[in-house]
Amino acid sequence: MSSMFVKALQPAPLLLPSRRMVLAGAAGLTLAFFIAPRGLRAQAPAPVIAPNAFLRIGEDDTVTVLSKHLEMGQGPYTGLATLVAEELDASWDQMRAEGAPADDSLYANLAFGAQGTGGSTAMANSWTQMRMVGATARAMLVAAAAAEWGVPEGEIAVAEGVISHGDRRSGFGALADRAATMPMPEAPRLKDPSAFRLIGTDRPKLDTVAKTDGTAQFTMDIHREGMLTVLVARPPAFGATLVSFDDAAALAVPGVEMVRRIGAGVAVYARGTYAALKGRRALDVTWDTAEAERRSTAEIFADFSAAAQSGGQTVEEEGDIDAGFAAATQIIEDEIRFPYLAHAPMEPLDAVIEVKDGKAELWYGCQFPTFDRPTAAKALGLPPEDVRINVILAGGSFGRRAQGSAHIAQEIGEIAKAAGRDGAFKMLMTREDDIHGGYYRPLTVHRLRAGIDDAGNITAWTNSIANQSIMTGTPMEAMMQGGVDPTSFEGSNALPYTFGSRRIGWAQMQSPVPVLWWRSVGHTHTAFAVESFLDRVLEAAGKDPLQGRLDLLKPEATRERAVLETVGRMADWQGPLRDGRAYGVAWAKSFGSYVAQIVEVEERDGRPRATRVWCAVDCGIAINPNIIRAQMEGGIGYALSTALYSKVSLGTGGAVEQSNFHDYPMLRIHEMPAVEVEIIRSSVDPTGVGEPGVPPLGPALANAWRALTGQVTSELPFPMQSNV
């Protein structure tokens, strides 16, 4: 596996001009090209032969953008289409988008050099590429019109999807076939930002209508002729292995067609979900838990805490720590504990496969096609070119579908293979399978210590973090330098604060519990640890939470300063307490974007209740402010849900204690605060917004709660009961 990823990490092929492809049977213009990220341009272009394209112009004038990024709610279909439409001078009404299939050679994420969606990179890596796609198509349409009308290209205008010269006018569709025969321009010119008419303006997402009338097609909605629904009986503890099973009672359930052993457990194949559920319940399975994780959460925390106290390996060090603590007149210390978390996307994991005559076709919300396609092919015993993955809408992911292990692709491949015949199969997980299923946000312990001198300066700052590595044991391990997984502690190091001395340490822990990126990854815990602990330190130093942070920022931290100042102005910050309510502030830089939030909190039944949230975000050029605001609102709700409720815990013997929304609760509408978002004006290239709204909310909430009640939050989620 790791060699595959090393290969995938090589720079994406460069280049323009590459090769224009006309899809057999598809009318109109289809374009395929690659544009390398900056810094790779000096390399020789590789030839590109691709059966697919980024753009399709139909005879009916529709322009369909094939999104190389999975649409799971963060808006890349709309964002990529906006970039194309801007340079194409299309009218927004003619734009459409659909998922591009798995094809590394064509649809690589230029931030990864491999096909995949994550790290809030969709718009950042597509910013130049998709505008080039639009500009190239525009140039070819103009060339076609010039040839058709016998006029110079320079006299042709394009606006709102209409190509014109004097009285002559044409839509794109009528010229698309001819445009496809035109030479691809060497270097199409991109617009000056002052000429943007779509970029920077609000518009609803392209997939919104289909998501309001029930017609949007997700994986679970797919039906194929003769399809069987498959549920898998999975191990009762992480790392448990299958010993034996008795399927007699399961096979007696009407509708159950077969039962097979696969790597993930025992698969029950049935006509319809209900029969599969009944069949699975009727199975008698024996598991071996000798090698399983049998520690409870309490025991795991004890082990991780001991490791954090020992300091771990140094990942950042600056100044003389001992001297820093020696100069201090006050020392503040804390240990903060973060549980395992399930992503719980609203559509639980699922996949559909159809195998026929030695070829396989799959449909699902595939987030890492680079890993999934070869994995499914291997499980099926087919060459990857005979495996087509149709990437379709996902009902949420938050990282859950982006597996280095490609376990869903492996599972659906094995399900089809084990059936021993051609046919269509749909694998789905119940909510209980999802909550029990692992691939959690890593359980984490932070050990923090800070020294403050008489003048209120922070003379020393140490933070030691203990958790499992997400990348270890996956193809991504090849990217780890010096055995260090930066996603384990990102956000705790490289802080723009002036501390007299600092040391950040990391202890890599082991457990059979599989862990995964979870909306904002390391920042889910580091922002909380840093920003809630710093708040206590500032208080001890006699400083205001907002002004204290601003004073600590290094001079070069201008974007950090801007979001903090902006959010302070938005909330009319007057300190942490006002009229019986408390206000907490926190900020984080994640995935290239800067977000600061202030949360207004009151006490309700002994627990914090967030009533309002102000949010300032700097994500570079705002492509669609509507989507940026939506992602901040959603990130805030997701983070609030997490801080108030989310915990996956293992009981004695290692079994997961939660199973569904009654004991893994979700934030509901009456708990959602009012949210006000301000986007910082910027001319810097765009960065992501899917994740960066999440990190600041938790610490801002804890800071407000401490101001209100004096209670320090050293373990998440917030206790269900407290003694205010």
Add this chain to the structure above:
Amino acid sequence: MTQFIVNGQDVTLDIDPDIPLLWALRDDLHLTGTKFGCGVAQCGACTVMLNGMPRRSCVTPLSMVEGSEVTTIEGMTGPEIEAVKAAWVAIDVPQCGWCQSGQIMSATALLQQSASAPTDAEIDAAMAGNVCRCATYVRVRAAIHDAARTLEL
């Protein structure tokens, strides 16, 4: 054998009468606008109208709908659903979209039953059973107010 009406059409299903209505709709009738989120009446993704009232189809056995009228998102008609859908698009409520059929069914039921524009508290009470993991709640609320204005409630 269960006979009932779905989206105005007579339907006869010769399947296990214990099957939750959700799976009969999705797997047997291929009406997939109604979603599965939890299976235990905790999330509202599976909300349909049963004789005009919102109902969690995941915990409604097929036998219970014998002779009844079931309406799914695909079959909703009338001024309330039209106003709700228009507001949902104008305010761009959905993110991943998975919960949205259920949100829209509950919102439509609320407006059908409201004699006057619903307050925030009434919206909370009517919508608290619908989980949105993408936390589109700010916009759900705004869209319901918007639809109420369209309906001149």
